[in-house]
Amino acid sequence: MTAYVVRRVLWGVLLLILVSALTFVLFRVLPSADPARLRAGQNASPRVIAEIRANLGLNRPLPTQFWLYMKGLFLHGDLGYSYYSGASVRSLVADRLPATLSLTIGSAIVWMAIGLPLGIVSALRRRSRTDRTAMGAALLFISAPEYWLGLIVLYLFAADIGQVKVFPGAGSYAGLTADPQKWLSSLILPWLVLAAGFAAVYARLMRSSLIETMGADYIRTARAKGLPERRVVLHHGVRAAIAPILTIFALDVGVLLGGAVLIETVFDIPGIGRLNYDAITHADFPIIQGTVLLAALFIIVANIAVDIAYAYLDPRVRFS
């Protein structure tokens, strides 16, 4: 088990280096905006652009730039400085991470709490009115773009521009430590909107996975042994059916921790996604690199965690 984890962690580090290299190449070698030019403005002379390029260290050979970046990252945890604000990328990421964590963790709880029970009920009552209603609603929410859904929800329920003024609207986010009550109330709508699509997907996944599981021989055996149906479903059925869903869950959470840009934008939540989006529009490479690395890190960590959890959920899985 320990050897397995160590091996996975090492692979994760290697993957991070590869992601760093890929991001580096994508934004510096392939056609993109010139950060020096963007920073200098349209009227700048070639000399000024060259000076800015030198100030930002962009005049050095690419391998040197990459080496310096990686050295700073792995030896000092230094992610560099924003080309625009001059702020440390590490501090910017640290400043934005709590909002993204709040958004992601809260919505993950909501979508699991809604999606899984719905999927289980639908699987156990196949073709019933409940099943059809649940899956129809799921289809609706899967089809609804979260950006659009966010706008609708704000217009309906936001305290400032809503028709029924219930929840704080966009721009009301406050940090958990600064104002817990405001933190909670400001995140209710974003949680619901972000969770809606995921809950729908997870309900469908849970339904199909559980239907397949409930047709397995060992389920029939469990019933033949006289186990209560509740135990058959929850202990033998759901436990096995949930394993593939956990894999997807880890990926989804990892991706969202890298930033939920649309939701963060619609609800004006200063998270990682918006930081990354703003950086891309300004070709602010250090921030792009930092946020991409963070997203990769979350995905890798989430995958390792799920792989470990797998063994506990499914006795057939062994570390090797």
Place this chain on the structure above:
Amino acid sequence: MSLRFTTYGARPLTRRSPTAITATRTGRGLSVFTSIRRSAWLALVGGAGAALVLGLSACGSSGGSISGSSGTGAPPGVLTPVSESLTGGVRGGTLTVLDHQDFEHLDPGQAYSSVDYEAVYATQRPLYSYEPNTFAAPTPDLASAPPQISSDRKTVTVHIRSGVRFSPPVNREVTSADVAYAIERGANANVANPYFATYFGSLEGAEQAEKAGNGGAIAGIATPDSRTIVFHLTEPKAQILASALVLPLSAPVPAEFARKYDAHKPTEYGSYLVATGPYMFKSSGAGRVLGVGYEPGKSATLVRNPNWSAATDHRPAYLNQVNIQIGGDPNVIGRQVLEGSHLLQNDTPAQAIVQLAYEQHRSQLEISPGAGTNYIAVNNHKGPFANVNARKAFWAALDRVAMNKARGGELVTNVMTHFIYPEIPGFEQAGGLAGPKVDYNEHPQGDAQVAEKYLRLAGYPSGKYTGGATLQVVGATGSPEAPDAEIVDQTLKNLGFKTKFSLVDKSVMYSKFCGTPAEEIDVCPNVGWAADFGDPQGVLDVTFNGKHIEPTGNNNWGQVNDPAINGMMQAAEPLVGAPARAGAWAAIDRELVAQAAAIPFAFDKEPNIEARDVAGVGDVWNIGSWDYSYTSLK
């Protein structure tokens, strides 16, 4: 100069950069809001729907002739910065600003975009500045009187006011040496001011200072006493330097405070600002702004500068505090502003929001003229459009009305007919809104017969291009740039050209293609310009003077290098006085039209919105952006 950017919808929109419109403010394209009333519901949620509705609306509006267009001003009931009242505001209160776009530079030595100017001009005092309702007549700001220009036009003398003090932690009175340091640091490689070379490059010793790049003294800047600064030039370019003293670079910077930050590569002075204007960024005791009064991508806070004296300033500074909230979605922000209290939006509202404001909150909408130009750069140097008659044929064939509809129609644009734009001196002399009376300019919806006539004159007897060349056309992605580019591409095909048509990000379009002559791009459909200050030279010189063609970062996108035009510009450059300059540069404008040096299609206007209990005052010189130093609460 600066562009207001927009990030959604399309350009972004840049709110502009003073010079070139490199991005577009998002949500620029509104159509003529004549017959369609949409519910607030649709206005909020219908981003895509809005485009459709706008498109339908556009289809239903008449194109009309140029002479029949609605003029450069705002429609009835809509505010315009040109005629707004600058006095009588209520003193006190806190204004909240919702901007989806972040600042780019807060350091006055680096600022160049309109979104930067909103804060920089509230916190800094350059030698001269514009009152909100003019882009033609600067007012002495830190200076005590208009600049004195010597008879040989090589010396500019400026006297500065007494009683102007820096904000904490510097606190002392401003002297001419602080202005000298501010301008000298523009040549510091760590600051790298973008317009230093263009407007201050004729100072004696400027070139050496730029080469040294250390921000040292410039020989051509003298401070004979603490109230006087004298600029000595190597060429008779005093007028353009005097005009450029409205730029933030002339705002004083205390060397004893800033020098240590300027030693960093790049400078860190933008994180530790001191102010001379009525407001200052909230800061620590040491003057640190970053993380205190400015959190990148999140917020900024302007508070009163305790050392500011109203007796020394033309700005009333009614507000006690300005809280700027950065980020969010333009559709949501717009609704919050229109329905909220003590709020305004100071970057480009979304299309649907402008339409909603126009239909239901007209008194909360401001439309500013003079927001820049949009034209098509055609390669004057090489290829089919090196022929002047081919260019005229293209101009004649183009449906400029359709291109304007793609941008929103007459509420936010006028059909562009020449190159000096509204509010810039020389606009009327160059032809006003109707433009020069030449047949290829007479029919903004396009005239196939006139186009055929000029193609025949270009050597194609059939009236269609038969040269066989394939044109490289590179436009920008997003709306309204992409639809405009599509119209251009189709027009070229109708004329018989084969095209290789590409759409790329706007910044890439400028930096990799249209701004690099070696790429030999034939047509760039989405270029534009906005002046740094109200002088026609700032509109025409960099963009059409052959001496400014650069191998990279070129802003003369069509590589216009006509000896006659170059000569006219050389003669006009040293002229002193607005009337003389307006006349001379208007003549150059007419010659550019006569040569069809580029194909103009849209004079921009800019929408801005405010809450009903805010008495916003917009800056016509800054594309209508709300001016915190004049705005008040009702």
